[in-house]
Amino acid sequence: MRKLFFVTLLLLIFLVGCSSGKVKPTVSTSPPPSPSATPTPSPTPIPEQEQDQVEPGQDPVHTSVIDPSKLGNIFGFAGINGQQILVTGLEKDQDNKMVQLNKAIGANGAVVSVKYLKWQAGNDELNNGRDLAINMENEPGYLFTVEEGAAEQDQTYYLINDTEFDTGALLAIQEKNEPVSDEQLLSQLATIHDRKIEQAWTLTEIAGTDGLYLVHFETVGEEHLFSLVVIRGDELIFKDYPATQKETTSVWRVDDGGEVSSDNFSMMFAANTSDGILISLNWWGAEGVNSLFLLEKNHKLEDLETRYGRYTSPL
Known part of the structure; x- marks a missing residue:
């Protein structure tokens, strides 16, 4: 009986020793992560502020300007149907100057493309002295054709070369x-x-x-x-x-x-x-x-x- 008691005691000691040899899980001493530390998907990048919208043909950096010192002094008026412009008040033999002009600006800044055609001698007998479309063919002057669009009949036009007068400077x-x-x-x-x-x-x-x-x-x-x-x-x-x-x-x-x-x-x-x-x-x-x-x-x-x-x- 005593022998059985010692055998049982030894068995218990053995079992306790085996269980104490197991590796226990390590407990972290660091505090649990806060909710803000929880990994989240990267936010969508915020786009840079967009620049002001610029109309086509407009300079995004600065407004176009013209140089007043380069302004010419060549004017004319539009004929019937607006397909011709006659420049009056100038002496003859200035064709070299006229051929350089390629735009005409009229009422409220309307721009038409023009091309120099010829010097027109006019008709002294029929000329009534009026700078009007009905008398255009009778007046002496430099005749231009309107290449694009139509000029407004009897309106005054200012003729330019658009390399010296930037039409982008015109205001609405x-x-x-x-x-x-x-x-x-x-x-x-x-x-x-x-x-x-x-x-x-x-x-x-x-x-x-x-x-x-x-x-x-x-x-x-x-x-x-x-x-x-x-x-x-x-x-x-x-x-x-x-x-x-x-x-x-x-x-x-x-x-x-x-x-x-x-x-x-x-x-x-x-x-x-x-x-x-x-x-x-x-x-x-x-x-x-x-x-x-x-x-x-x-x-x-x-x-x-x-x-x-x-x-x-x-x-």
Whole structure:
């Protein structure tokens, strides 16, 4: 019996020793990973901020400009059906200059491609002296054909070489010809000139500005005044037209009665230049139309030597 007891005891000791020899799993002393440490898929890369969209043909770095010192002085008008343009007012034998011209800019900045055709002698007997489409074949001048599109009959055109005049500098234009109703603006304009306003009109909207305005001020004694104004934000850029005249039959133009209105003016074009904005404007009168170039300088619009006149008095 005692022997059986010792045998059983030895067996138990043996079993306990075997179980204590097993490798126990190692318990980590590091804290469990936090939820933020749990591996997650890589986030989708955020794309770089896109650049402003640029219209086709537009320089994404800077706006095109023209050099005012390179402006020519060659104008003409379009004939019937708009397929020809006649350059008038120049002496003969300038074909070498004419052949270099390949574009013509007309009303509201419309551009057509042109090609020099010939010097036209005209017809002295039939020429009535009017720079109009119905008289084009009778006038002497340099004749161009319109290669693409059509010019607008009887409109004035400014002829250029597009390697010297970048047409990308032309600004979008929208005709308005409507009275100004902004009382605050009218008060500001009157205060600047210390004179009451008879009437004011928005002539046209021009890209990059708040528009081109015509302001006719009250006559004081014999002193007459109207102004063309480009407004750009808080900046007002004036071209004043004062006149001293006792008789009011013809103050600025023949038979104008001392009056101006939006009907007297139409845009040829507006463009960015290395100096500032350039405005090309047609000023219509009872006997004809003058084309003016006004260039921004020192917060004013100044007349350039580039100009043209057409005699269109009714027959």
